[in-house]
Amino acid sequence: MNEILNPVLLVAGIGLLAGLILAVVSIVMAVPKDEKAEAIRAMLPGANCGACGFSGCDGYAKALSSGEAKPGLCPVGGAAVTKSISEYLGCDAGETETKVAVVHCLGSYDFTSDKVNYEGIRTCAGAAIVAGGVASCQYGCMGLGDCMRACEYGAITVSNGLAVIDPKLCRGCSKCIQACPKHLIHFVPFWQQAVVLCSNCDKGADTNRICKTGCIACKKCERTCRFDAIHVVDNHAVVDTAKCTGCGECAKACPRHCIKMLADM
């Protein structure tokens, strides 16, 4: 009997002793934890996308607790997270600008075509290396879906040679913006406003030849707008989001139908 009991007692005794010593040491040597940072970390979504500009959610939580950062930098969590954090910190949430990513191109196969029959690697980054991409518009979307694969929230669909982002599903993490080799995706503030869905910098006649819906820089929108919020820059119209009131007049006036209202997308 002792043959079994002795070793068991010995090991258990050593384990108990070691446990007791550890318990004492951990109490004596306790490091005050940053409970504030941990509580804030629990509120953050944990996507670790880095869109706030810090090294993941842990880094942002630390910066928030030490007062180096303001709440509202987390686009993934959005207004809800900002509200709970600012309530916890007892500071003013400020105006959080919800922004969504928009693909600034309408060039599906209905309006434009591929200039080559691309048989290489099926990624935008790969195709962009070969003679500037497969689309006949060198500024346009190739529809090979790098942004769709980058999106963690399933907000992007690619069909008919064009990527489309659902603004209701977009969380503004900026991963698709980094993924697009044509730099077609930009953030726009998420309120009712006009967006120009063309990024073509060619002259109107050249654009017209390759795309039936691309902006030809006719400046009709510029003349229509009563708020001086839309201008032709680099041969395509650009909306000044600070001035746009979302009246929708430019979208109605555009002969190419490449200006849409964000709410209709």
Added chain:
Amino acid sequence: MIKGLIAIFLASILTENYVLNKFLGICPFLGVSKKLDTATGMSVAVTVVMVIATAATWPIYTYVLQPSGLEYLQTIVFILIIAALVQMIEIILRKYIPSLYNALGIYLPLITTNCAVLGVTVLVIEKGQADASFGFVQAMVNAFGSGIGFLVAMVLFAGIRERIENNDIPKSLRGLPITLVAASLTAVSFLGFQGLVEGMLG
């Protein structure tokens, strides 16, 4: 006596190097040897654990396990003690040297399962049984030497890896493969120390 201790110390660094000769503790050897400062920090932590672990396990083996005929419990008891020691060192490091604690990161808890540490504690006892003159002091010197041997291997290899980083390596060999090749060459080069200690002090 002193000469014998020096011989043990040198032998445990050069001819009986735990990493390059016995192939124990390869995980931190490959994992932490990317940068010189983390490699040094890890080696110092391992050396400290080795010495303290041997200081704790040797008496327990000699005065508790052996008299009661429970030598077969050696492995499990040693693992228990080493694990507790590493936990304690972790707590102490976090309190007093947080920069080292952050630099070591996951590798510090991994010392718990580092076979080099367990290897040292087990092998010094084996040596003590084979040679009656190999007592507690010799065991401690051996453990310290093994830790320094680990440090030597880590620092050497960190230097080699920093050089590898800047080289044009064939794509298929990049990363771990070339590291393993370099590690094996370093280990082979350490075979050159065979017989050195006996020749110097014998």
